[in-house]
Amino acid sequence: MTRVIIAIGKAVGQLGDRRIVLVLLKSIAATLAIFAALGSALFLALDYVLADWAASYSEEIGAVIAVFATVIGGWLLFRVVALAVIQFFADTIVAAVEQAHYPDRADKARLIPLGEEIRNAAKGAGRAVGANLLALxxxxxxxxxxxxxxxxxxxxxxxxxxxxxxDMVWLRHRHPDGPADAQPPVSGPERFLLGGAIAALLVVPFVNLLAPIIGAASATHLVHRRNGPL
Structure with missing residues (x-):
């Protein structure tokens, strides 16, 4: 737990880095644009589906259900969208942390091809949607x-x-043709604690826009912790 707290502290301390600020602005713009489009589409779809039901019962009840469902759907969508967006900017964040704190490791990182990045983002989004639907x-x-x-x-x-x-960090240093059973560098409890901290930040207004970046930077410290104590 101590390592996770220290890693998050170091991540927050580097939020002023010019490269990270630029990624933050890009990711916020992309996330809000996608979220707004998906939220509007969801609301219109629900309004259409509930139109006949509302006519039979009550337009007010139908409107309340549509708004409630849109809020819940948006709450779930924000996490999926934010994580998918940050996947595309992860290299810049991770590289900035590695160059500042782990320069010997930064030189050994591979550039993940766009196709692989898209596949990774799609897999992550799929897991997020499936797991959240099950949770619902x-x-x-x-x-x-x-x-x-x-x-x-x-x-x-x-x-x-x-x-x-x-994975945002680990995949930069793991060859795609490497052993499938290679052990991840971060322990299960540490991954859960980091994920739990970022999940908590995602429900705080405005802070939730910073949460994915703080998470990516914190994960970089945890993945490279074997190079020395944090």
């Missing part, structure tokens, strides 16, 4: 417990984010 099924019966759904979604996203953030 589990969370619905717990909705009257108030805290139950939040715990379910936090747990699922902690696992997802820990895995994705580690």
């Amino acid at each position: 099924v589990i969370a619905i019966p717990l909705i009257f417990t108030a805290i139950g759904p939040a715990v379910v979604f936090w747990t699922v996203n902690a696992w997802l984010l820990g895995r994705e953030l580690q």
Whole structure:
């Protein structure tokens, strides 16, 4: 746990790096644009689907359900979109951290081809959608417990984010033709703690725009911790 806290602290301390600021601005713009488009499409789709139902019962009830479903859908979509976007900018963030703290490792990193980046982003987005849909099924019966759904979604996203953030760094140094059973450099508990911390930041307004970048930078420190103590 101490390593995770130190890694996050170092990541926050490097947010002023010019390269990271530029990535932050690009990722925020891309995330908000995609999120707005997907959110609008979701709202229109729900409005269309619920139109007949609302006519039979009550337009007000239909509107409330549409808004509620859009908010829940948007809450889930934001994590998927933010993570998918940051995947495309991960190299710049990781490289900035490596050059500042682990220059010997930075020179050994490989440039991930665009096709591989797209595949990795698609796999990550697929895992996020699938896991969150499963979490939604589990969370619905717990909705009257108030805290139950939040715990379910936090747990699922902690696992997802820990895995994705580690891979953003690890794949730069792992040859694609290497052994399939190669052990990840970050332990399971550390991945979960890092993912849990970033998942918590993702629910804080405005801070959630910084969360993926803090996560990528923190994961870089954790992956390279074997070069020496943090």
